[in-house]
Amino acid sequence: MDVQYEHLTKKFGAVTALDDFTLHVPDGDFLVLLGPSGCGKTTALRCLAGLEKPTSGIIRIGGKVVNRLQPRDRDVALVFQSYALYPQMTVGNNIMYPLRIRHIPKEERLRMAHDVARRLEIDALFDRRPNQLSGGQRQRVALARAIVRNPNVFLMDEPLSNLDARLRVNMRAELKHLQKTLGTTTVYVTHDQAEAMTMADRIAVMRDGRLEQVGTPDEIYFSPETVYVAGFVGSPAMNLLNVRVDSASRALVGDGFSLSATSVLEAHAVDETKHYILGVRPEHLTLSLEAHPGSIAGAVYAVEPMGNETLVYVKVGQSTLVARADAMLRAAVNTPCWLEIREDRLLLFDAETERRVPRR
């Protein structure tokens, strides 16, 4: 079933949590709502579940308007951040709870529950209580409870955020695989951009109750529409510099540097009178300890060896840029260095509107 948000607005008193939110989730898609705390992503999820009533706007599941339907009639399953396992019941009874409510006969219930438990490798825990389980196990029980009734839509509210880092990384792959196997439309809320990038078919970046941009991970990463999206996705974050255009020297001029950028200026419709923001990701900067024509001069500010690569922080004028460098590179602080930018990966944003200037 596909999901459609149409001009959804939700206010809590004076606070607007969602503002004219419109989004379509195709059937079978894994859509991630990504954004910082307070951006409205959880509110959007809860409105879909029926736990919040929208102030205005329409929500459709499979084309049908569900605004008036109670949560139990929407055929959605929600995995909570806190898992919300019923503490007084065993794992098995937790999983079977939604089936029990639907008066599915006991034998059938047990069979279905064991099937799902086996699939998530928690069958051995069937008779334990939630307080006897580890975080990862509890999360699987919450998942099992959601899967067992084969709903139309999975809703997940930051289900991995309470797990330790290693388990989180493992579960990301498992969740994605599970979703592909089941083929159920999934709406997933997170503030972790790594989770979004790795798991999503499409990402919807949100900010202050509004949708900033929606697209595939590639689109979000390589073609961000706004400065906000550009800075939010990717770690370390994209380098952003204030620049102006000097058409005489065919260069982008910024604080402490002048970058000759003929092809860039040809590819974009730019105006000399405007301020722009130059965006380039750390991996698209090449660090060199020797001067290069067409590169930006700076000084080493800090070096972070990561093992597989080294992150170098470079001071250019008043700004600090980050570049990914070879794993073996080491340099002393204040060493002069030069950064070369891959021109086809250079992005220009209008400093006033913060929107990307499209390529011609």
Added chain:
Amino acid sequence: MDTRRFEWSNIIGTAIKYAVLLLIMVIVLFPIYWMVITSFKGRLELTTYPPTLFPKNIILDNYRDAFSDSDIPRYMLNSVIVVGVSTLISLFFGTLAGYSLARFAFTPTFKRQISFWILSTRMIPPIVTIIPIFLIYRNLQLLNTYAGMIIVYVGFTLPFTTWMMRAFVREVPVDLEEAAMVDGDTRLTALLRIVLPLTAPGLVATAIFSLILVWNEFLFALILTTTSATITLPVGISGFVSQFEVLWGQMSAVGTVAIIPILIFTLAVQRYLVRGLTLGAVK
């Protein structure tokens, strides 16, 4: 040198602590002890001077006289029925009201007003309302009825049970009910199946407090009941103070029996009582 002085003051401190505790215990328990031994004393021994701390002869006459061929058993039954039913009703509505106050988003003004309204019922001295209630009951023919007494006692305890149940429901994470509602429950079934079992200790604690509140109630029982059909135990016991003499022995016998139900009930549920009392304390 120092360690010896430290030990010394420590011992004295502990001794004083225990002495004070013992003293308090004696002061609190002595009336009950006195009542129990009085119930076993014969008429003669009751009036000897100096009074005996332990009965010279243990006699069961008082019990015999008080219970056989008297209305006391009936009074006990009335108490049990009136207090029991009113506690149940109070718990039922109090839990629903407490749940609503805990879960539904009312405006802060409304919440403040409701809270004050609930507390205000405890601010009025009961005696102020007794005459109006008497007149109303007379018109509605509720005098000397179980229903009349139950209504009054529900009125006493309902603010209290609402207040306590609201606190206990707050302790249960909202997530659980929401999970149940998405799983397929209505709000009501989620309350019954998920929330209530988790508030069980609180429910028990509230029940006990509510019960104790009305078991000893005297004023309304005195005014609103007239015959042995509905007279409750506290009023019945006071009947031993007659025009001619005070039947200490029989009064004590009934008193001793009167505290037994509450004692048993509290002993049986004290485990839940402690949990219920401290549940709200640690988040």
